[in-house]
Amino acid sequence: xxxxxxxxxxxxxSYFASxxxxxxxxxxxxxxxYFFASLVYWFEQQSLQMTPGSGPPxxxxxxxxxxxxxxxxxxxxxxxxxxxxxxYAEEKRSGxxxxxxxxxxxxxxxxxxxxxxALGLYAVMLAVTLxxxxxxxxxxxxxxxxxxxxxxxxxxxxxxxxxxxxxxxxLTKNQIVAGMVTFAVxxxxxxxxxxxxxxxxxxxxxxxxLSITEHLDDFARGIIDTKHVIYYLSFIVFxxxxxxxxxDSERWRG
Amino acid sequence: MIEVQHLSKRYGxxxxxDDVSFSVGAGEILGFLGPNGxxxxxTMRIITGYMPASEGTVTVAGxxxxxxxxxxxxxxxxxxxxxxxYPDMSVRDYVTFVAxxxxxxxxxxxxxxxxxxxxxxxxxxxxxxxxxxxxGYKQRVGLAQALIHNPDVLVLDEPTAGLDPKQIIExxxxxxxxGGNHTVVLSTHILPEVSQTCSRVxxxxxxxxxxVDTPDNLTARLRGSETMYLQVAAPGADVTxxxxxxxxxxxxxxxxxxxxxxxxxxDCEQGRDVRRELAATVVNHGWGLLELRPMxxxxxxxxxxxxxxDAGAPPADxxxxxxxxxxx
Ligand SMILES: Nc1ncnc2c1ncn2[C@@H]1O[C@H](COP(=O)(O)OP(=O)(O)O)[C@@H](O)[C@H]1O
Ligand SMILES: [Mg+2]
Numbered sequence: 001x002x003x004x005x006x007x008x009x010x011x012x013x014s015y016f017a018s019x020x021x022x023x024x025x026x027x028x029x030x031x032x033x034y035f036f037a038s039l040v041y042w043f044e045q046q047s048l049q050m051t052p053g054s055g056p057p058x059x060x061x062x063x064x065x066x067x068x069x070x071x072x073x074x075x076x077x078x079x080x081x082x083x084x085x086x087x088y089a090e091e092k093r094s095g096x097x098x099x100x101x102x103x104x105x106x107x108x109x110x111x112x113x114x115x116x117x118a119l120g121l122y123a124v125m126l127a128v129t130l131x132x133x134x135x136x137x138x139x140x141x142x143x144x145x146x147x148x149x150x151x152x153x154x155x156x157x158x159x160x161x162x163x164x165x166x167x168x169x170x171l172t173k174n175q176i177v178a179g180m181v182t183f184a185v186x187x188x189x190x191x192x193x194x195x196x197x198x199x200x201x202x203x204x205x206x207x208x209x210l211s212i213t214e215h216l217d218d219f220a221r222g223i224i225d226t227k228h229v230i231y232y233l234s235f236i237v238f239x240x241x242x243x244x245x246x247x248d249s250e251r252w253r254g
Numbered sequence: 255m256i257e258v259q260h261l262s263k264r265y266g267x268x269x270x271x272d273d274v275s276f277s278v279g280a281g282e283i284l285g286f287l288g289p290n291g292x293x294x295x296x297t298m299r300i301i302t303g304y305m306p307a308s309e310g311t312v313t314v315a316g317x318x319x320x321x322x323x324x325x326x327x328x329x330x331x332x333x334x335x336x337x338x339x340y341p342d343m344s345v346r347d348y349v350t351f352v353a354x355x356x357x358x359x360x361x362x363x364x365x366x367x368x369x370x371x372x373x374x375x376x377x378x379x380x381x382x383x384x385x386x387x388x389x390g391y392k393q394r395v396g397l398a399q400a401l402i403h404n405p406d407v408l409v410l411d412e413p414t415a416g417l418d419p420k421q422i423i424e425x426x427x428x429x430x431x432x433g434g435n436h437t438v439v440l441s442t443h444i445l446p447e448v449s450q451t452c453s454r455v456x457x458x459x460x461x462x463x464x465x466v467d468t469p470d471n472l473t474a475r476l477r478g479s480e481t482m483y484l485q486v487a488a489p490g491a492d493v494t495x496x497x498x499x500x501x502x503x504x505x506x507x508x509x510x511x512x513x514x515x516x517x518x519x520x521d522c523e524q525g526r527d528v529r530r531e532l533a534a535t536v537v538n539h540g541w542g543l544l545e546l547r548p549m550x551x552x553x554x555x556x557x558x559x560x561x562x563x564d565a566g567a568p569p570a571d572x573x574x575x576x577x578x579x580x581x582x
């Protein structure tokens with residue numbers, strides 16, 4: 001465990017030593033701020049147009065927070081490749097992989113360390129949105145529970161992207177290639193449920209089950225469904241497993 | 255300390271290392287000498303546990319590098335061909351990171367880092383980013399990284415490649431100091447390297463071990479006979495018969511030079527010291543003896559004769575000795 005933390009700390013340190021962390025967080029904060037502001041504006045308009053007594057007031061959780069965080073998944077799609085692309089590719093290119101693989105570490109420790117490092121940066125990035133949520137608590141009275149679950153869902157979803165990104169990065173020495181391929185794969189995972197519509201009801205059920213973002217809906221409604229948690233966890237484990245296989249086979253090939 | 259037995263490594267159909275065996279005793283400095291592409295890096299990567307062998311075994315301090323990898327790696331320090339540095343990390347952060355992943359106990363990390371940075375003379379660069387260092391400093395940080403956990407075994411892949419002459423001398427000094435406390439294996443494709451630092455040499459070419467011996471013995475063994483060089487002030491014609499008459503001398507080659515000086519090469523039977531007789535003969539004839547010294551083949555010549563199969567390069571008497579060395 002000490003080794004995992006050492007690697008994770010080194011990963012985080014290297015994100016913040018290079019422009020990556022600042023670009024990722026800045027880009028995210030900018031886009032999130034834009035989505036947030038426009039949705040708040042839209043929400044205000046809707047609320048004002050409602051005549052008092054014509055029905056229940058708009059629920060701030062459902063009408064505002066839910067949609068805002070669904071937008072986060074789109075931003076994640078763009079920034080996550082920047083976080084994961086260099087994890088393995090850069091170590092292989094610069095030769096530091098030789099240091100890691102000749103140190104008394106197991107492959108699993110290295111993979112978990114890198115995974116936690118990337119997750120750490122992602123968590124810092126999400127933490128930026130706490131400011132916006134704080135504003136909502138000052139001027140409104142949202143329920144905290146669906147907000148907590150949406151953060152949990154976003155963490156799990158991000159972790160899936162990270163495990164897939166680690167695997168792709170472990171396949172190449174070129175971080176740009178890793179980044180492009182990762183983006184393409186994420187995009188596919190993201191749009192796959194649109195594709196599903198042309199396959200009839202069963203096809204759609206299967207395909208929407210595969211879609212990473214589809215599983216986020218319930219979290220945004222404040223529901224922690226074990227079905228979705230298991231989906232995310234197995235996705236993560238599978239991604240990390242593939243990474244381990246890839247690192248090991250690279251070692252045999254030399 | 256290191257046992258390499260019947261080690262082979264294939265990359266697809268290509269055999270990079272072919273049935274290599276040797277062992278290195280505790281405190282020894284072993285030179286691993288061979289031209290580019292001989293399989294030095296591959297062998298070292300297997301010893302350090304970076305990649306598994308296709309066949310054969312390697313143990314470090316009694317631990318198999320494959321089946322008992324963690325224990326073997328704890329006892330091994332490795333400086334790859336390019337120092338494995340993180341360009342964005344400061345030298346101190348980097349060495350500290352390596353100390354942690356090599357398993358140095360937390361409370362000893364600081365002390366070890368300071369000690370090793372002092373030993374490798376990089377303390378003045380502690381807060382500099384690794385990516386901004388000169389080649390010489392990078393190499394020293396690489397060495398610090400290999401030494402940080404005070405390993406029994408140090409594996410250094412071409413530690414002086416790319417350094418300037420002053421840095422090479424410093425590096426050699428440091429490596430010589432390290433022998434004794436550590437078992438060192440260093441690879442090089444440059445000859446003077448091994449004769450100056452190593453107690454034993456393994457010569458490898460095309461993945462096969464060609465010879466294992468001390469630098470001195472290799473030189474002697476390869477000749478099969480010993481050669482003396484003399485410079486004498488004498489009438490050229492008389493010298494050859496006079497010297498040939500001495501017992502144990504097999505060949506005399508005299509060449510008259512300027513000012514009545516004659517340069518002479520004398521081959522004698524191996525292990526027989528004929529210097530006294532040579533000197534006495536010259537003096538008894540009333541000639542002036544200006545120089546008398548054993549002529550050794552330089553490691554450079556040995557290396558060429560062992561590893562070149564092109565016609566012309568190997569001296570005639572080197573070939574049988576090379577075969578003998580390979581069988582040893
Ligand atoms: N990863 C690899 N895949 C295929 N061939 C390789 C690989 N690494 C090294 N080789 C080949 O193996 C041979 C030995 O290489 P190496 O061990 O690096 O030699 P040296 O360090 O003595 O120069 C070379 O011919 C090299 O081309
Ligand atoms: Mg090499």
